[in-house]
Amino acid sequence: MNNVIFLIMRRMRAPLLVLISVYAVSVIGMTLMLGIDSNGNVWYMNFYQAFYFVSYTATTIGFGEVPYAFSDAQRLWAMIVIYLTVIGWLYAIGALLSLLQDESLRRVLIEHRFSKTIRRLREPFYLVCGYGDTGKALVHALETRSIRSVVIELEQSHLDELSLENFAVYVPHLCADASKPYYLQEAGIKHPYCAGVVAITNNNLVNLHIAITAKLLNPAITVICRVEDQKVAANMTSFGTDYVINPFEVFARQLQTTLHAPTLHILQQWFTGKWQKNLMTDLKLPRQGLWVLCGYGRFGKAVYQELKDEPIQLVTVEATPSEMGAPKGEYVIGRGTEADTLKEANIEQAVGLVAGTNDDVDNLSIVMTARELNPNLFIVLRQNLADNAIIFEAAHADIVMQPSKIIADYIWILLTTPLLELFMTLAEQEDETWLIALLERLQQTVATSQPILWEVTINAKATPAIINAIQAGRTPTLQHLISRPRERSERLKTVALLCQRETETLLLPTDNLPLQLNDRLLFCGTQSAVKWMSWNLKDDFVLYYLLTGNIPSRSYLGRWWQKGV
Structure with a gap:
């Protein structure tokens, strides 16, 4: 003011x-x-x-x-x-x-209203720096979980799109350079309810500045950054950035997971709500034979590094191998959009194709040309711009990789259910038989509903009934948590995926697991199971019934009468 x-x-x-x-x-x-x-x-x-x-x-x-x-x-x-x-x-x-009409005054008034709105926030929120394709997808995902977000974006045209969104909760936003500490302070980086900062601009150095500023001004908050350069990523990691995400490396790991453990890939897709087919349907991704990789930029290098040690043959197609640093293996000079180049890469004998250039038109052209030469190809297609979603759907590729969507999904998991990443890491160490059994169990439990993931931390604030029972000398177990409040012999439609403690991490914990203070539990189930479980966690009378089988009266007179009897 x-x-x-x-x-x-x-x-x-x-x-x-x-x-x-x-x-x-x-x-x-x-x-x-x-x-x-x-x-x-x-x-x-x-x-x-x-x-x-x-x-x-x-x-x-x-x-x-x-x-x-x-x-x-x-x-x-x-x-x-x-x-x-x-x-x-x-x-x-x-x-x-x-x-x-002065732009300076309008700017000052907008900043004043923005900072005033931020100061009035009384619930946890995340500061999202950058509202491109990734930021848009992330804010949408957070809004579906009723999680507040604050946006800083340099391009006013992107914020104009945000203003037109029909969100249930208003999203404060400011057109400013997020790399400047002043604007980060205005956006609430030191606000007591700021839960974290997400730097997902399209500039690696800007993301680096945001991460440094966040860790200096508020070391306690979670900082998540997008980066596509190894040197910048190492710099971020050196001063304690919580999560450094390279979308190309994330996708390359997912592709490798699909090769080795297709069931785990299906499980991950199901958890994030992107799998629409039958759970037990395999992608049938070729694990042997010739693969043609078109484009050896940041995306192509990440895919090459993950697949080079696999029992498959890789041929790279790159227009400027001297600039990009061509791999030691076999490569062909060209864009891949021409039939002659693809034939030189033996596309007719290939089993898989990765169209991974930074140009959507070129990628679609590569796919169309390759299909004319080999209709049986397994196709991995890179989509750079979210606005091209319609034409990429029409291409009918087996896997479509959109960097902004991958980052948004990954960050959404880190912010809403961080234990899921730990669960997936542990699940990678299990064999296919174990994964298939888990999928069947989840499918039977959730049935046709969309699976919901949620976390529970055993503490006085989130689970007062559990804490009161422990202090009273009782021993609540996981069984009591997943029982129906109205009928203790029936189970809620949920599966406990993980229990993390200070000394150990339990994968698929058993029902007789005693609950302890500060336990962190990851569940997968239906929306109704989330609501019913909240009664078990917070209502002392409900938990007493689940522990003893006796239904206590909620009135003083009734409890006195039950005690006398």
């Missing part, structure tokens, strides 16, 4: 001085003009009368000549007052209108 007042006073200084001068000269002049009253006596206006006359004259109200009819001298000066004040007001109003 001080900046707003300062800017207004600075821009309106000259017009105000002109108005003050005009009023001063007009009032003083009126007091000096000789007048004649109704009795023929000489009189002069006092300052109050003169100011009163000038006030209604300058505003064109015109009450007339008061308190007496004016003399010629007074009327002459009154005419001078009229023109002086009109000119003064025209100048002042023109300056005011110009000020209202």
